[in-house]
Amino acid sequence: MTRNRSIALALSCSLAALVAGCGGGSGGGGDAAALAAAIAAANAGVNGPGSAPPAPRAAFKERCSGLVGKAVGPGSIATAEVMAASATTLQTCQVRGAIVSSPTSTINFRIDLPEDSVWNQRLVQIGGGGYDGVVVGPDLVMLANGDVYKRGYAWVSADGGVQVPDLSSTLNNPSAFDNFAFAYHPQVLKAAGAAIQSIYGKPAARTYFYGMSTGGREALLQAQRYPQSYDGIVAGEPVVDYSNVIQRGIALAKLAFSNNGAGWLSPAKIKLFGDAQMAACDGLDGAVDGVISHVSACRFDVRTLRCPGGADSGDSCLSDPQIASVDFMRSDFTLPVPVANGITRAPAWGVGGEAAAAGNWTIAQFGASPTAPASQLYFFSDWWLKYQVTSNVNTTVLGYTPGADPARWLELSEKVNATNPDLSAFAGRGAKLLLWAGASDNLVPPGYATDYYQSVVGKLGQETTDSFMRFYMLPGVVHGPGGPGAGIVDNLAILENWVEKGKAPDDSLTAARLAADGKTVEMTRPLCRYPTWPKYRGTGDKNLAASFSCAYD
Ligand SMILES: [Ca+2]
Numbered sequence: 321m322t323r324n325r326s327i328a329l330a331l332s333c334s335l336a337a338l339v340a341g342c343g344g345g346s347g348g349g350g351d352a353a354a355l356a357a358a359i360a361a362a363n364a365g366v367n368g369p370g371s372a373p374p375a376p377r378a379a380f381k382e383r384c385s386g387l388v389g390k391a392v393g394p395g396s397i398a399t400a401e402v403m404a405a406s407a408t409t410l411q412t413c414q415v416r417g418a419i420v421s422s423p424t425s426t427i428n429f430r431i432d433l434p435e436d437s438v439w440n441q442r443l444v445q446i447g448g449g450g451y452d453g454v455v456v457g458p459d460l461v462m463l464a465n466g467d468v469y470k471r472g473y474a475w476v477s478a479d480g481g482v483q484v485p486d487l488s489s490t491l492n493n494p495s496a497f498d499n500f501a502f503a504y505h506p507q508v509l510k511a512a513g514a515a516i517q518s519i520y521g522k523p524a525a526r527t528y529f530y531g532m533s534t535g536g537r538e539a540l541l542q543a544q545r546y547p548q549s550y551d552g553i554v555a556g557e558p559v560v561d562y563s564n565v566i567q568r569g570i571a572l573a574k575l576a577f578s579n580n581g582a583g584w585l586s587p588a589k590i591k592l593f594g595d596a597q598m599a600a601c602d603g604l605d606g607a608v609d610g611v612i613s614h615v616s617a618c619r620f621d622v623r624t625l626r627c628p629g630g631a632d633s634g635d636s637c638l639s640d641p642q643i644a645s646v647d648f649m650r651s652d653f654t655l656p657v658p659v660a661n662g663i664t665r666a667p668a669w670g671v672g673g674e675a676a677a678a679g680n681w682t683i684a685q686f687g688a689s690p691t692a693p694a695s696q697l698y699f700f701s702d703w704w705l706k707y708q709v710t711s712n713v714n715t716t717v718l719g720y721t722p723g724a725d726p727a728r729w730l731e732l733s734e735k736v737n738a739t740n741p742d743l744s745a746f747a748g749r750g751a752k753l754l755l756w757a758g759a760s761d762n763l764v765p766p767g768y769a770t771d772y773y774q775s776v777v778g779k780l781g782q783e784t785t786d787s788f789m790r791f792y793m794l795p796g797v798v799h800g801p802g803g804p805g806a807g808i809v810d811n812l813a814i815l816e817n818w819v820e821k822g823k824a825p826d827d828s829l830t831a832a833r834l835a836a837d838g839k840t841v842e843m844t845r846p847l848c849r850y851p852t853w854p855k856y857r858g859t860g861d862k863n864l865a866a867s868f869s870c871a872y873d
Contacts, residue, residue, distance in 0.1 A: 447535020581690020667767025
């Protein structure tokens with residue numbers, strides 16, 4: 321189990337490592353400084369002639385340390401420390417505390433509060449990753465833009481009410497599971513609001529939510545369950561319902577790891593398939609650039625790689641069981657047990673990043689051994705079965721019968737799912753939602769985002785949906801969001817322009833891919849609204865978004 325936990329931690333840590341070099345941008349504080357100056361000027365007239373001068377406020381450092389031991393909403397603060405500014409961050413009061421949510425579930429949180437003069441009056445709540453269990457901090461947001469920590473946001477993040485990332489602490493512990501599933505963010509938001517009031521003497525002017533992966537699920541969940549809490553939400557690569565993706569994961573594990581791993585694909589075979597598919601599909605978008613952008617047109621037939629007679633004869637071909645695994649990865653799947661909101665469909669995994677350096681099939685699905693299963697989705701499936709579906713630590717993925725325990729699957733789904741298409745309350749208060757997915761996501765099928773978007777359109781109509789929601793599918797982007805495509809998008813800036821200035825996202829927006837240094841932009845692409853995709857114009861630098869336009873099929 322220690323090994324399993326370390327792998328789950330690695331999922332979170334890999335994100336942090338991925339973005340560790342993303343900083344280094346300069347500036348970005350100008351707007352905040354201007355805003356702060358404007359607010360100071362406006363406040364200057366409050367205490368007019370004849371009124372008593374305001375009591376002097378304690379210095380920021382003293383107000384920060386004064387938070388220690390304070391009750392903040394349902395929580396209390398354990399530590400509060402001023403962190404010096406750096407090249408990529410502002411001077412910040414970093415607060416850590418806890419909410420004893422129930423006798424068996426404590427939510428640990430972190431709040432980062434910039435010094436008054438640089439606070440941009442905004443609070444951003446951060447979603448978790450994996451099965452939570454780690455206070456992730458705002459690191460995930462650096463994926464959005466390198467200078468984001470210089471803009472003056474207050475951040476709040478938490479561990480989901482569980483302190484280990486493998487779900488084991490939710491075994492026979494409904495309150496911990498409920499916190500993880502849907503209940504922890506509102507509690508944490510109350511604590512953050514109280515902390516902000518305490519240190520600044522006023523509430524945040526705007527509150528946003530930013531999440532990806534399970535944080536993307538949490539992001540959609542906030543829009544559905546707590547529509548009054550946020551002015552805007554970013555939901556990236558959402559695991560819309562673990563009850564869906566885990567059923568799919570169990571089915572793939574059986575194909576890959578049963579019969580001594582006959583259907584398992586080695587890294588060499590994955591590369592064989594990925595390279596052949598890339599050769600067949602890369603140019604369909606007009607540019608041979610290592611990115612399959614016209615995904616719906618990519619219909620590479622894996623049978624062209626079949627070994628003679630269908631039996632495995634080495635790394636230059638695929639056996640029939642291996643072809644069956646690829647077919648399963650590439651096909652939609654009908655769930656053995658329907659899940660919440662009447663959903664029975666589990667869409668296919670992504671296209672184009674099978675052998676990418678990050679987020680490839682080996683990491684996400686097949687692992688390094690055909691007989692000792694060890695991949696991301698395998699472990700997520702194993703833990704979900706052990707600690708929730710069956711509440712039996714002896715349950716195994718390969719020994720589990722698909723279709724068993726239908727009532728339990730549905731019960732869990734109704735708690736954890738983020739598939740309710742009725743966003744009318746969220747839209748009705750003028751809040752905005754940005755949804756994005758990676759077309760090469762090999763862990764969380766990008767079709768979950770597509771299905772959810774279409775369900776919202778089906779519920780509210782296209783015009784209403786367009787008035788508050790955008791959905792972008794990013795070609796060549798894996799889970800995380802690395803890969804050969806351009807996955808770095810300044811989502812918070814886009815959201816703020818829409819929420820605060822009424823400037824709806826237009827077609828000039830771009831996504832970037834960064835070089836290995838984590839700073840240098842080496843490729844850009846237009847950010848294309850689903851269902852359009854970036855098509856090469858036929859001339860111009862293939863690394864520049866301007867050489868592409870958003871095309872329909
Ligand atoms: Ca291409």
